[in-house]
Amino acid sequence: MKTKDRILQAALRQFNELGTDQATVRSIAEEVGISHGNLCYHYKNTDELIEALYLQLVAEISPFAESAFRPDIDLQEVWEQSWLTFQLMYRYRFLLLDFARIIRRIDSMRQNFRQLMVLRRQQFHHGLQQLIQRGWMEPEPLPGQYDHLVTQFLIVGNHWITESTIQFEQEGEEVVRYYHRAMMALLFPYLSEKGKQMHRELAPDGKSGL
Amino acid sequence: MKTKDRILQAALRQFNELGTDQATVRSIAEEVGISHGNLCYHYKNTDELIEALYLQLVAEISPFAESAFRPDIDLQEVWEQSWLTFQLMYRYRFLLLDFARIIRRIDSMRQNFRQLMVLRRQQFHHGLQQLIQRGWMEPEPLPGQYDHLVTQFLIVGNHWITESTIQFEQEGEEVVRYYHRAMMALLFPYLSEKGKQMHRELAPDGKSGL
DNA sequence: ATTATTTTAGAACAATTGTGCTAATTATTT
DNA sequence: AAATAATTAGCACAATTGTTCTAAAATAAT
Known part of the structure; x- marks a missing residue:
């Protein structure tokens, strides 16, 4: 594997494990087995590593998000699709863990992300319209309600990882599933009868707790 | 005002304004007009400042939360009550902005908060039961659904401030209102007819956007 | 083969920050 | 008034970290 890729791999591991504070150009270089001067030749600083990993995540997620079209x-x-997205986000969990601080620091990421979110809102709305047209969902019960629903989707989608770390010690797939179900449950009350039946099949009960 | 209070006040301002990274014992001491050595006499480091402000917030919020009982x-x-809570949280927004990192670092805060969240879940569930008994809400439409609802409440409640900063430049009361409505909209589909009518009065339309 | 380019290691620098220390000043108590 | 305690200023230390620089080594190109 190319050095640049080995660096990214080690960076992802350390960011997830230690957080973006503790992982330094030096500690990452050490894990890769190169000098930190060398690492800085490829990526000037940790922010460039973060941005590279961010772009990598966005590129991997986009196909799932576009399926809403x-x-x-x-x-x-x-x-x-949302389940796969959740799993992917979990692999890059350090990014979502202190996204606010990163966004605040790195201009290019902030601009890129804000633009992305405008797109995501459209995709969500479009997806909802599709589900309504195909009889899975009921039409909006109150003007503006589906706009709130999209906002709720975005909040849960962007912050479930952070929430999990402040709530529990646990990690792993159970946590991902727990929050994925919580997000999908946002949809439930708006589903048609047909939709509700499908929902029950997709989320067989069994305690929903952790 | 006592020096300790003046320190806390300046710390809150700088944390909100600059973030917990940029605000240092030195910069805060300067704003108060004392030496940083003096500040460290009262609060050993920024973490102690953060914790003091956290306890202050919790103390101020508790009365609102307990009204659910x-x-x-x-x-x-x-x-x-939730509106007042949102406004209060906004005054301490730095705390919710990188809560995950703070929680990770400060053991006592992590333990305190996790315990608090167990209590909050109970309070939410109890509040929902009350609303059902008094005819504002319908009973749970699917086993576990209200547990998901509580989770959704917690995520939106804990992360709306972070979401606002990654989405918009804007600050101020409009933002608080926007997300408060988004959270209250979580309740809407489960309300009884009487509840829905009240909801419409409380949230008169007009574009819900920002 | 030799020239040029890319990659690498390691050292050195500068800036920041928390932390501790001492002595001076102020406030409180006896 | 004297003594004790609390508060304050300012210096200095140590550790960390990003950043830069130089020269050596490896790779590619001619």
Whole structure:
């Protein structure tokens, strides 16, 4: 593997493990087995590492998000795509853990992300419209309600990882599943009968707790 | 005002303004007009300042949260109490901005907060029960659904400030109102007819956007 | 083969920050 | 008034970290 990739890999591991504060150019270089001067030749500082990993995540996630534009969207697919997205986000969890601070510091990331979020809102709204048209969801019960729903989706989607770390010691797939279900539950009250039935199949009960 | 209080006041201002990274014992001491050695006599380091402000916030918020235990709870009051809570949180927004990192660092805060969250969950559930009994809400439509609802409340409640900073440049009361409405909208689909009517009064439309 | 380019190691620098220390000053108590 | 305690200023130390620089080594190009 190329040195640049080995660096990114080690950086991701240390960021997730230690946080962006504790992981330094020196500690990462040590893990890769190169001098920190060398690492700085490839990535000038930790911010450049963070940005590179951010772009990597965005690139990996986009296909899932764009599936919301597909015209033949279906509730089960929404469930599965969002599940894959959650798993992906978890692999880059350091990013979502102190996203606010990173965004504040790195201008290019802030601009990129804000633009991305405008797109995401559109995608969510479009996805909802599709689900309504295909009889999975009921139309908006109150003007503005689906706009709130999108906001709720964004908050839960962007912050479930942070929430998990401030709530629990636990890590791993159980946590991911717990919060994925909590997010999908946002949809439930707006589903049609057909939608509710599908929802029950996708989320068989069993204690929802952790 | 006592020196300790003047320090806390300046610390809160700088934390909110600059973030917990940029605000240092030196910069805060300078604002208060004392030497940094003197500041360290009162609070050994910034972490102690953070913790003091955290305890201050918790103390101020608790009365609102405990109102959920009152037996004669009413939807309008829930709305108003949570609104006051949102405003209060906004005054301490630095805390919620990088809570995860703080929690990770300061053991006593982590333990205190986790315990608090167990209590909050109970309070939320109890509040929901009250609202059902008094005819504001419908009973749980699916086992576990209200548990998800509580989780959603906690995520939105804990992270709306962070979300606002990564989404918008804007600050101020409009932002607080926007997210407060988004959180209260979590409740809407579960309200009874009587509840929905009250909800419409409390949240008169007009564009919900920012 | 030799020239040029890329990559690497290691040292050195500068800036920041928390922390501790001492002595002086102020306030409180006896 | 004297003594004790609390508060304050300012210096200095140590550790960390990003950043830069130089020269050597490896790789690619001609």
